[in-house]
Amino acid sequence: MTTGHPVLLPGSMGTHSYIATGLERAKETFCSVNHGAGRVLSRAAARKSITGTEFEEQMAGIHYNVSNYKRIVDEAPQAYKDIHLVVNTLAGIGIINLVANVRPMAVIKGEG
Numbered sequence: 001m002t003t004g005h006p007v008l009l010p011g012s013m014g015t016h017s018y019i020a021t022g023l024e025r026a027k028e029t030f031c032s033v034n035h036g037a038g039r040v041l042s043r044a045a046a047r048k049s050i051t052g053t054e055f056e057e058q059m060a061g062i063h064y065n066v067s068n069y070k071r072i073v074d075e076a077p078q079a080y081k082d083i084h085l086v087v088n089t090l091a092g093i094g095i096i097n098l099v100a101n102v103r104p105m106a107v108i109k110g111e112g
Contacts, residue, residue: 007096009087010036013107014058014077018087020096033090037083043074050076064107072109 009018015037022031041049047070055069058077066072090096 006099007033009033009083009090009096011083011104012037012077012080013064013072013075013104013109014062015080015083016101016103018083018098019100019102020087020091020098023094023097025094026096029095033096034086037081037086039079040081041079043079046074046076046079050078054078059107062104062107064109066109072107075109 004021004023007020007022009020011017020033022033026033050073052069055073055076055078064072087096087098091098
């Protein structure tokens, strides 16, 4: 196994994502990292508890392609763990090297 290959660690549709490279300790995880922040709310709980105002505040400045927030609220930033904490933990224990963090500009969500 070699390390140093780029890996994408996505946040939610309204939060930053990260580009990182694997370090030697990544071999302890079979060169595997999480594929995102992980949920704190189920899809159903997100639909029930996140208001339109809360959603709009979290998505400020990010364009999305649906006319009604209820169609994508189950993917709202509030439904996910803080990606910064997740990646800083991985970096802190020497599994990844953070290269860049990128912010979303737009979200395209399919339906059906």
